Amino acid sequence: MSKFPKVLFVLTATVLGSAAAADTLGLGREATPDEVAAWDIDIRPDGAGLPVGSGSVLDGEEVFAEQCAACHGDFGEGVDRWPVLAGGQGTLESEDPVKTIGSYWPYLSTAWDYIHRAMPFGEAQSLSPDEVYAITAYLLYMNDVVDDDEFVLSNENFADTRLPNEDGFFMDDRDASPIMASADACMTDCKDSVEITMRARVLDVTPDQDGAEEMTEAAVTEESAEPVVDPALIAAGEQVFKQCKACHQVGEGAKNRVGPILNGIVGGAAGAVEGFRYSKAMAEAGEGGLVWDHEALAGYLADPRGYLPKNKMTFRGLKKAEDIDAVIAYLASFE
Ligand code: HEC
Ligand code: HEC
Numbered sequence: 001m002s003k004f005p006k007v008l009f010v011l012t013a014t015v016l017g018s019a020a021a022a023d024t025l026g027l028g029r030e031a032t033p034d035e036v037a038a039w040d041i042d043i044r045p046d047g048a049g050l051p052v053g054s055g056s057v058l059d060g061e062e063v064f065a066e067q068c069a070a071c072h073g074d075f076g077e078g079v080d081r082w083p084v085l086a087g088g089q090g091t092l093e094s095e096d097p098v099k100t101i102g103s104y105w106p107y108l109s110t111a112w113d114y115i116h117r118a119m120p121f122g123e124a125q126s127l128s129p130d131e132v133y134a135i136t137a138y139l140l141y142m143n144d145v146v147d148d149d150e151f152v153l154s155n156e157n158f159a160d161t162r163l164p165n166e167d168g169f170f171m172d173d174r175d176a177s178p179i180m181a182s183a184d185a186c187m188t189d190c191k192d193s194v195e196i197t198m199r200a201r202v203l204d205v206t207p208d209q210d211g212a213e214e215m216t217e218a219a220v221t222e223e224s225a226e227p228v229v230d231p232a233l234i235a236a237g238e239q240v241f242k243q244c245k246a247c248h249q250v251g252e253g254a255k256n257r258v259g260p261i262l263n264g265i266v267g268g269a270a271g272a273v274e275g276f277r278y279s280k281a282m283a284e285a286g287e288g289g290l291v292w293d294h295e296a297l298a299g300y301l302a303d304p305r306g307y308l309p310k311n312k313m314t315f316r317g318l319k320k321a322e323d324i325d326a327v328i329a330y331l332a333s334f335e
Contacts, residue, residue, distance in 0.1 A: 045107040047159040054154030055134025077246025086142035102143025106169040237330025250334040266332040281310040
């Protein structure tokens with residue numbers, strides 16, 4: 001003990017409130033219960049440490065738009081290089097894993113704790129517990145962990161909400177595994193030489209935007225024999241589609257993400273993309289014969305929730321008629 005630097009005792013006495021240290025060493029003072037409480041803000045996976053409170057998906061959407069979207073994007077898609085907070089399901093084994101609470105994080109408590117402790121960036125710990133519950137509920141919704149936009153997260157149901165990748169984490173068992181436990185490392189069947197087969201630039205770790213443009217040009221050329229679609233309108237639509245990209249993909253190799261693939265959607269049946277988990281509302285509208293002609297799409301895109309109540313597209317809608325026309329023209333260029 002005698003070798004401990006004195007400053008440690010000061011910290012111990014003040015931070016931990018050790019009356020004994022304060023008394024024996026004559027240093028510091030006992031921390032007040034308020035001071036201890038201010039430090040003691042960690043939340044455990046079982047919800048221990050959570051304050052009483054609650055917040056809904058819809059309230060969370062509002063707070064998120066005001067306080068978080070400038071950096072993380074309206075839908076958690078991440079602006080520029082700021083972190084992505086939604087989506088990424090199924091990407092962990094890819095070259096470019098997208099790690100979010102929906103794809104990677106094991107425990108919701110980490111999200112609550114982190115947001116409460118550290119966000120918004122530059123104004124940490126300015127959020128009330130109810131705001132943190134609401135934002136966390138909205139993040140669950142954006143990540144498809146909950147389907148219902150009326151979902152309310154509270155200290156009471158917190159521990160019941162499990163994240164999809166919880167089982168992807170397990171206790172480190174390497175010392176018990178036969179390979180690590182055996183003293184002799186296996187050194188047979190090794191490669192003679194190592195060759196570099198690909199470089200980061202070729203791997204294209206940094207995604208470029210050119211692909212989409214080329215695709216549009218191709219689509220325009222292909223269709224030039226058909227009734228003329230104004231290439232400028234399609235190009236404008238591509239700009240508008242940036243607002244959709246966080247959730248929807250188009251073109252060759254498109255995958256279902258937060259939202260379904262939109263190839264061939266213009267003139268196609270609603271709720272019909274294979275492998276996509278639609279809301280009940282959208283699935284029923286499709287079964288009921290809803291077809292995405294220009295008029296239906298225009299109505300839906302102007303006001304997604306008003307047009308089809310209870311559908312799960314969290315998008316506030318396109319306000320300008322010319323943006324709607326343009327994005328429909330752009331979508332029509334993907335079969
Ligand atoms: C000024 C920009 C900015 C704002 C506003 C902001 N954040 Fe962040 N956020 C960041 C940065 C930067 C990081 C990464 C911090 C780091 O790694 O140290 C981050 C990280 C996060 C992470 C962890 C992401 C991960 O996967 O590691 C979460 C969750 C998060 N922010 C939520 C929020 C929420 C919720 C709000 C609104 C209350 C918010 N942020 C507001 C910039 C911002
Ligand atoms: C935050 C994510 C998100 C954003 C942003 C978003 N969508 Fe969606 N979209 C969805 C989800 C989720 C669905 C499925 C809705 C359901 O099942 O209720 C959907 C459904 C659709 C459908 C119906 C698809 C079908 O198969 O019937 C169309 C069309 C559509 N979106 C177009 C757009 C366009 C165009 C934009 C941009 C202007 C956009 N969306 C922005 C998430 C989003």
